[in-house]
Amino acid sequence: MNKFVGTGVALVTPFKSDFSVDVEALRRIVSFVTEGGVEYLVVLGTTAESATLTKEEKELVISTIVEANNGKLPLVLGVGGNNTAEVVNELKTRDFSAFDAILSVSPYYNKPTQEGIYQHFKAVAEASPIPVILYNVPGRTASNMLPATVARLANDFSNVIAIKEAAGDIVQAMKLIESTPKDFLVISGDDMITLPMVLAGGAGVISVIGEGFPKEFSEMVRLGLNRKVDEAYALHYKLADAIDMIFEQGNPAGIKEVFKVLGLSENTVRLPLVGVNEDLAKRLQVFTDNLR
Template sequence: MQFKKEPRFGRLIPAMVTPFNRDLELDLDRAQELADRLVRGGSDALIINGTTGESPTVFYPQKLELFRAVVRAVNGRVPVIANVGDNCTADTVYFAQDAAKLGVDGFMCVVPYYNKPPQEGLYQHFKTIANAVDMPIILYNIPGRCSINMEGETTLRLAHNCDNIVAIKEASGNLDQVKFIIDNAPAGFDVYSGDDSATLDIMKLGGVGVISTIGNVAPERMKEIINLAAREEWEAAEAANEALLPLMNGLFETSNPILVKEALNLAGFPVGGVRLPLVDATPEQSRRLAAIMREVGVLD
C-alpha cells in the first residue's frame, strides 16, 4: 500500500467539542480559542458540532452561530466542516443551504437515526442532499448511535454516483465492510476511521486517517501516530498508538463527550459541562481520567 496523495481534508480531523459557559449557553469566544488551539496542534481540518460537539442539544440557530464563529477564528488555515446531518432529509437540505452561506468548506451528514430507513432510503436521502448543495460531503456511518448500518454497497453507490460525496467516517466496527469500501471506491474517495482506537487498523487497509475524539485533547500525539502510519512506519506507529491507547479507551468509559470535555477541563483548558440529558463526569470518573492522562503523558 502506498499513501501517495494527501486526502482532500487531511488525515487528522478532530470532531470539536462545543464549549458552554456556566449557564450552559454557547461560549463562542472559547469555541474560537479551542479551534485555534486545535489548528496550532496540527489538525488538518475541523468537524464542528458533530456528536462530540453535542449536536442533538445545540439547536439550528446556535449551530449557525457556532459555524460562523469557528470560520472566523480559523480564517482559512484549515477546512471547517459543518455537521448538518439530521434524520429528516428536507430539514438537512434547508440547513445545509443556510450553513453554506457562512463560509464553511464542507459538510458531514450522519446516517438518519431513529426512523430506520432501508438501504434505498439511505441512498435517496444522501443523494438528495448532494444534489441540493455544491459542496463536498462526508458521510457518517455509526450504527451504534443510529440503530442501522449503511452497507458498503450503499456507500459505494453514493461515492460513484455523487461527485460531491467525497469521504466517509466509518464507525461500524466492521473491518470487512471498511475494506470492501476502500477496495471499490472511486479515486479520491477517502475513508476515515470513526474511532480513534481503530485508526491504525483502518489505515493498514488503505484508510486515510481519523475523525477524532482524542484529537481535542492530544492532537499532536494523534497526528504523530497518523503520520507514522502514512509513511508506513508501522512499528513506530504501533508503539505510539499503544502509548496513547489507554486514553483513547478511557474517554469512552461513559457517553461521549462527557469525558473529553472533562479531559480538557483537567488539562487547564475549561470548556464547560454538557447539556442534559447528558450529565457531567462524576468525581470518580474524573479521578480515573486524570490518572490515565498522567499515565500517557498528557497531564502533569
C-alpha cells in the same frame, strides 16, 4: 480531496457552568488543536452536542469557529438529519462560503432500508453546493449503511467524496476501501481502530481523542499514512487507555473532562448527558498529567 487526508477533529461545544456557550473557551480549543497539528476541523457534529443547541447557538458556534480558524484549516460542517426535506432545505439556503465540505449522518431513528439511505443521500448530493462526506454510525442511527450502498453513492455522485465510517468493524472498513473508487476517502470514525484502518488503505480519522491530544494522535496518523508502522503503533498504545476512558461514560463527557484538566474549558455537558463520575475524572487527570 487531499485536505481531508490525516486527522480531523470533531469539535466540542464548551459550556459555562450556567450551560451557556463559552465562546472564549471555544476559541482556545480551536487554537489548541490547530497548534497541535491536526489537518481539519469538524463543526457541529455529534461531539458538539448539536442536538441540544438552539438555532441561535449553532450560528454562534459556527461564527466563532470560522473567526478563530481565520482560514488556517479546512472546515467541515455537520448537516444531517432524519427529515430529508429539512436537510435539503438547509443545504439550499445556508451560506457555505467558509466551509470545504459537509458531514452528513445517515438518517437516525427512522431505520430506512439501504434504498432509503441511497435516496436520502441522492437528495443531499443533488442539493449540496460543496462536497459531501457521508457518516455511518450504526450505534447511534440504528441502521448500518452497507459498503454496496456507499460504493453506489460514490460512483453515482462526484461530490460524494468520502465516508466517516464508525461501525467499529474493521472488516466492513476494508470492504469499503476495496469497493469504492480509488480517490474516495474512507475516514475512520472510531479512534481505537484508526491506525489499522489507515494501514489498510484508509485516509485518516475524524477524531475525538485527537482533540484532547492533537499532537500525539495526528502524528500517529501521519506515521501510519507513511507506513512507519512500529512508530505509529507506539503512539497508538500510548493513547489506547485514554481512548477507552473518554468514551467509558459517554461522549463528549470524557473529552470535556480532559479539557478541564488542560485548563481549556469547563467540563459542563447538557442533559440528557451528565458529566463523568469522580473515579473516571481522577483517572483522566492522571493520564493527562502524565502525558504532558
